Amino acid sequence: MATDSKMPRLSERLVWIDLEMTGLDVSKEEIMEAAVLVTDSELNVVAEGPNLVLKVDGTVLNQMNDWCKSHHGKSGLTDACRKSTITLSAAEDQLLQFVTQHTEKxxxxxxxxSVHADKRFLDKYMPKLMKHLHYRIVDVSTVKELCR
Structure with missing residues (x-):
């Protein structure tokens, strides 16, 4: 069977993850929301993954800084986190299941x-997911800074 040399391979994919957190201090803040998608090396979307709002304890939400309270409050994320039933463990399992379907370990x-911030939270709170990914990161904010 002939293979198309232009067909992207699983090993040429990028895993785009965006997190919303209760703050930036990984020692005390938590993940509120996680979204993921996979692209090929030419940035064509291969698959859109789950966008998960996690259950966050009210005490943690009440201790957010003013910017987070305002930003996440206006967007409705804070209330959504109070109502969510998705645990951190369940979220990691769902994200990992999606990523393993579309990428090689x-x-x-x-x-x-600015994915370095997300990576710190993923390293701490979703280590199984991070073990599936390559150790390198692609941070598009670097390109933005270089173009200034």
Whole structure:
């Protein structure tokens, strides 16, 4: 069977993850929302994954800084987190299941905008997911800075 040399391989994919958190201090803040999609090396969307709102304890939500309270409050995310039944563990399992369907273990780097911040939270709270990804990251905010 002939193979199309232009068909992107699983090893040439990027995993784009965007998190919303209760703040930026990974030692005390939590993940509120996680969204994922997979692209090929030419940035064509291969698959759109789940967009998950996680259950966050009211005490943690009440301790957010003013910017987070305002931003997440206006967007409705804070209320959605209070009502959600999705645990951190369940969210990690869903994200990992999606990513493993579309990428080879250890091949696809994490990608995003200022994704280094998201990576710190993923390393702490979703280590199974991070073990599936390549150790490199693709941070598009670097390109933005270089173009200034």
């Amino acid at each position: 250890g091949k696809a780097p994490l990608a995003g905008n």
